[in-house]
Amino acid sequence: MGVIGDHADAVHLQQYITKNLQLYKLKNGYELDTPAVVHFTRRTLSDSLKNGNPTMVNMLLAGYDRNTGSALYALDFLASCVKVPYAVHGFGGIISLGILDDLYRPTLSQTEAYEVLKICIREIQKRLFANLKNFQVKIVSRCGIKTLPTINADTFSK
Amino acid sequence: MARRYDTRTTIFSPEGRLYQVEYAMEAISHAGTSLGILATDGILLAAERRNTNKLLDEVFFSEKIYKLNDDMVCSVAGITSDANVLTNELRLIAQRYLLQYGESIPCEQLVSWLCDVKQAYTQYGGKRPFGVSILYMGWDKHYGYQLYQSDPSGNYGGWKATCIGNNSAAAVSSLKQEYKENETTLAEAQALAIKVLSKTLDMTKLTPEKVEMATLTRKDNKTIIRILTNTEVEKLIAEFEKTEAEAEAAKKQPAKS
Numbered sequence: 001m002g003v004i005g006d007h008a009d010a011v012h013l014q015q016y017i018t019k020n021l022q023l024y025k026l027k028n029g030y031e032l033d034t035p036a037v038v039h040f041t042r043r044t045l046s047d048s049l050k051n052g053n054p055t056m057v058n059m060l061l062a063g064y065d066r067n068t069g070s071a072l073y074a075l076d077f078l079a080s081c082v083k084v085p086y087a088v089h090g091f092g093g094i095i096s097l098g099i100l101d102d103l104y105r106p107t108l109s110q111t112e113a114y115e116v117l118k119i120c121i122r123e124i125q126k127r128l129f130a131n132l133k134n135f136q137v138k139i140v141s142r143c144g145i146k147t148l149p150t151i152n153a154d155t156f157s158k
Numbered sequence: 159m160a161r162r163y164d165t166r167t168t169i170f171s172p173e174g175r176l177y178q179v180e181y182a183m184e185a186i187s188h189a190g191t192s193l194g195i196l197a198t199d200g201i202l203l204a205a206e207r208r209n210t211n212k213l214l215d216e217v218f219f220s221e222k223i224y225k226l227n228d229d230m231v232c233s234v235a236g237i238t239s240d241a242n243v244l245t246n247e248l249r250l251i252a253q254r255y256l257l258q259y260g261e262s263i264p265c266e267q268l269v270s271w272l273c274d275v276k277q278a279y280t281q282y283g284g285k286r287p288f289g290v291s292i293l294y295m296g297w298d299k300h301y302g303y304q305l306y307q308s309d310p311s312g313n314y315g316g317w318k319a320t321c322i323g324n325n326s327a328a329a330v331s332s333l334k335q336e337y338k339e340n341e342t343t344l345a346e347a348q349a350l351a352i353k354v355l356s357k358t359l360d361m362t363k364l365t366p367e368k369v370e371m372a373t374l375t376r377k378d379n380k381t382i383i384r385i386l387t388n389t390e391v392e393k394l395i396a397e398f399e400k401t402e403a404e405a406e407a408a409k410k411q412p413a414k415s
Contacts, residue, residue: 028264032259036261040260
């Protein structure tokens with residue numbers, strides 16, 4: 001789960017979701033699969049919105065299920081939710097979206113996808129009015145969740 | 159002596175028993191039988207229909223078998239009005255889960271949730287427990303076909319074959335002998351259900367009006383819930399009577415020679 005926006009809301013939401021998922025696993029002996037997690041998260045955002053206490057965050061949720069493979073969902077602070085092959089949030093995202101539109105293929109390998117990310121980030125660091133130095137990269141697959149090398153200015157100077 | 163401790167549900171007797179809960183189970187043992195059998199390719203619930211008065215207007219298709227959601231069905235034994243409240247609650251619980259997670263509630267979670275509600279009535283509130291035992295049959299992606307039974311105390315268990323209501327003890331011991339785990343198909347289970355029901359029904363002959371049967375199977379990734387028609391039940395009863403007659407004839411043969 002990658003969350004941006006209001007910091008307090010982001011932390012609170014992220015902890016709320018993960019702790020509820022752990023509780024579910026302890027209570028029932030099995031985990032919720034990705035579509036159910038997304039549904040639950042969207043519902044949480046929606047309920048807070050409708051009760052006059054909106055959770056001001058945009059997020060990307062990635063999950064891997066053994067029977068259906070990997071999936072990416074984009075949610076936002078208005079509790080909209082869509083399953084997508086690639087997604088962006090934020091100003092840096094707007095810059096990157098064209099690159100992703102151009103370079104994305106459903107057959108990208110992990111290393112190729114990392115390279116596409118690098119191209120996006122190089123553009124962000126060149127063109128965005130804000131200085132975003134470090135980008136954390138994680139990958140979700142059947143091997144679990146792994147952290148890939150951080151992308152920052154050094155990545156491009158090598 | 160015991161009488162002093164059973165007017166309030168929420169207290170123990172000196173011997174450590176909850177009398178109201180036990181009395182509730184006693185009420186159920188006088189109610190119409192319900193039995194469930196887990197087969198390799200599906201599950202079935204069969205129930206004795208007691209309201210066979212010809213003057214009854216047929217409002218509901220089924221007297222004792224209720225659909226809870228797309229993947230689960232239950233059958234009840236006990237006080238019908240209590241059963242209505244509980245089945246309504248079960249449907250609400252299932253829909254609340256669907257609303258929150260976007261998928262069907264796993265069977266055990268539904269049973270467990272309702273049993274927590276039932277248990278509350280044995281501990282606080284001062285209200286009497288529900289006089290209903292429930293048999294649940296359902297399918298979920300975690301454990302496949304499942305059969306559960308719950309009672310007024312709020313206890314529940316998973317079963318391969320079980321029975322509640324009138325003469326249930328006799329039925330369970332009969333099932334214990336005849337049921338073959340991992341080898342009983344749905345068709346064999348249907349025949350077995352008719353056989354056991356004919357024993358539990360007080361002396362009267364089995365007719366299609368007295369029996370309700372429902373099956374749950376999976377096809378093409380969808381759950382199919384069917385309540386058997388009168389004709390299908392009649393056919394099963396006819397086959398049962400045929401096998402019984404043959405068995406009787408076979409018994410008489412050695413005596414002759």
